[in-house]
Amino acid sequence: MLTLLMETKNTNMISSDELNLESVRKSLIRQEDTIVLSLIERAKFPFNFPTYDYDPSSSSSSCVLSGSLVHFIVKETEILHAKVGRYTSPEEHPFFPDELPPPLTPPHNYPQVLHPAAACININDTIWKMYFDELLPLFAAEGDDGNYGSTAECDLKCLQALSRRIHYGKFVAEVKFRDAPEDYGPAIRAQDRDALMKLLTFESVEEMVKGRVAKKAMIFGQEVSLDDKEEDIKYKVNPAIVSRLYGEWVMPLTKLVQVEYLLRRLS
Amino acid sequence: MLTLLMETKNTNMISSDELNLESVRKSLIRQEDTIVLSLIERAKFPFNFPTYDYDPSSSSSSCVLSGSLVHFIVKETEILHAKVGRYTSPEEHPFFPDELPPPLTPPHNYPQVLHPAAACININDTIWKMYFDELLPLFAAEGDDGNYGSTAECDLKCLQALSRRIHYGKFVAEVKFRDAPEDYGPAIRAQDRDALMKLLTFESVEEMVKGRVAKKAMIFGQEVSLDDKEEDIKYKVNPAIVSRLYGEWVMPLTKLVQVEYLLRRLS
Numbered sequence: 001m002l003t004l005l006m007e008t009k010n011t012n013m014i015s016s017d018e019l020n021l022e023s024v025r026k027s028l029i030r031q032e033d034t035i036v037l038s039l040i041e042r043a044k045f046p047f048n049f050p051t052y053d054y055d056p057s058s059s060s061s062s063c064v065l066s067g068s069l070v071h072f073i074v075k076e077t078e079i080l081h082a083k084v085g086r087y088t089s090p091e092e093h094p095f096f097p098d099e100l101p102p103p104l105t106p107p108h109n110y111p112q113v114l115h116p117a118a119a120c121i122n123i124n125d126t127i128w129k130m131y132f133d134e135l136l137p138l139f140a141a142e143g144d145d146g147n148y149g150s151t152a153e154c155d156l157k158c159l160q161a162l163s164r165r166i167h168y169g170k171f172v173a174e175v176k177f178r179d180a181p182e183d184y185g186p187a188i189r190a191q192d193r194d195a196l197m198k199l200l201t202f203e204s205v206e207e208m209v210k211g212r213v214a215k216k217a218m219i220f221g222q223e224v225s226l227d228d229k230e231e232d233i234k235y236k237v238n239p240a241i242v243s244r245l246y247g248e249w250v251m252p253l254t255k256l257v258q259v260e261y262l263l264r265r266l267s
Numbered sequence: 268m269l270t271l272l273m274e275t276k277n278t279n280m281i282s283s284d285e286l287n288l289e290s291v292r293k294s295l296i297r298q299e300d301t302i303v304l305s306l307i308e309r310a311k312f313p314f315n316f317p318t319y320d321y322d323p324s325s326s327s328s329s330c331v332l333s334g335s336l337v338h339f340i341v342k343e344t345e346i347l348h349a350k351v352g353r354y355t356s357p358e359e360h361p362f363f364p365d366e367l368p369p370p371l372t373p374p375h376n377y378p379q380v381l382h383p384a385a386a387c388i389n390i391n392d393t394i395w396k397m398y399f400d401e402l403l404p405l406f407a408a409e410g411d412d413g414n415y416g417s418t419a420e421c422d423l424k425c426l427q428a429l430s431r432r433i434h435y436g437k438f439v440a441e442v443k444f445r446d447a448p449e450d451y452g453p454a455i456r457a458q459d460r461d462a463l464m465k466l467l468t469f470e471s472v473e474e475m476v477k478g479r480v481a482k483k484a485m486i487f488g489q490e491v492s493l494d495d496k497e498e499d500i501k502y503k504v505n506p507a508i509v510s511r512l513y514g515e516w517v518m519p520l521t522k523l524v525q526v527e528y529l530l531r532r533l534s
Binding site: 033040044069072076077081083085105148211212215224226 | 297300301304307308311336339340343344347348350351352353372375413415416417419420475478479482483486487489491492493
């Protein structure tokens, strides 16, 4: 076995000093690209039901996975990623946090930006249900093409991108709190969820984000050919669905993370 | 343990009857998108040298991986994917084929389209070297941001997309051979590599492909904002590099696979 030389001093994680609305905004915008691109890659395949199904009564002995194929792929990939320290980053959250192995790599020196209580907030169960029960049926074409492993891989990428984006609410909340502790303090001390949610909601900003992600879906999801006939543009993922994903799930769930974080911010 | 119900009858793999230049062309074009998108995702991160480096003399005991981080991630992911049958597909080729475990899932009934000798052609060693020694330094910005695990994950996606595209040359060669066995037969019987390479080269088509992938890099790699100022467009990956990737490596290596396949086609 060879020993890996691993630098730990540098990281593009935002340090406590650099944390501001602009740096957080830039990260959120870049993450939109990743989410839209991962949905486009998933849309290459039809729904592929057997990726999600299992039959506990089947007597076939040729396939023994604990749960569905997607469950197996996500869980086993998280075990592998845990070995290289993925979940020591405050930006990453596993879907199956139990029984993850410790990292084989030396610890990263992530800047301590968030309140320590951030570590106990993980809403991936909700994200998992939202993705498979609500979002996926909206944009995956009906059908079965047999590519179950590749389908599960694409689902994993979508789940990881959505989880990272939604849990980034911790950083959003921290920067908002630092900018105006006098606004948030009373609602936090009163543990008033509704008041916090109101303070965190800016409808015009949300409309702008929905417009921007729809535009990204149009641009990234178009069929590109060298002759510029624009008549019949077909998008790989319907831009209205990406807009709805943000309006109905990504932004509300990010605000849920923000509220959960702020409720603990003065503990 | 629950048993996975897995349909094996359907697959979007091209069956022997459906194999034609149009179906192969469509797959190659769709794979261009995946390659361009995976390069764009990799370009989020700077070069991140420690992802690729290891120091066999280091006495640090806190990190013990066999080889570099990227080697570890690719190898371990291939082991996981082998368990769900990825490498039973004639379109997939592992970078570390030794010691892969057998699938836990039931066998897929992939249509038998290629000559059986196809199975022994795997040029991933060449693709690995090309990617890390030539391509990556061209498009990854200098620097180190500490995201080594995510960087290795992105490299894996790029490698998989390039490997799939280049080895698709087997299908390209099969369809060309079936369309004109009288053209290829003499060169195959003479085992004449140069004559085969000449038969497989269409410069005007290659120029068109280079133009199209550059256009994809422009469209998919642009910064999207809601205000349409076009002054200072910055692309996430230089379109000229994507064009060069195809001209210098993807298309020549695909033709190498085609030649290797055709040399065995009449065995």
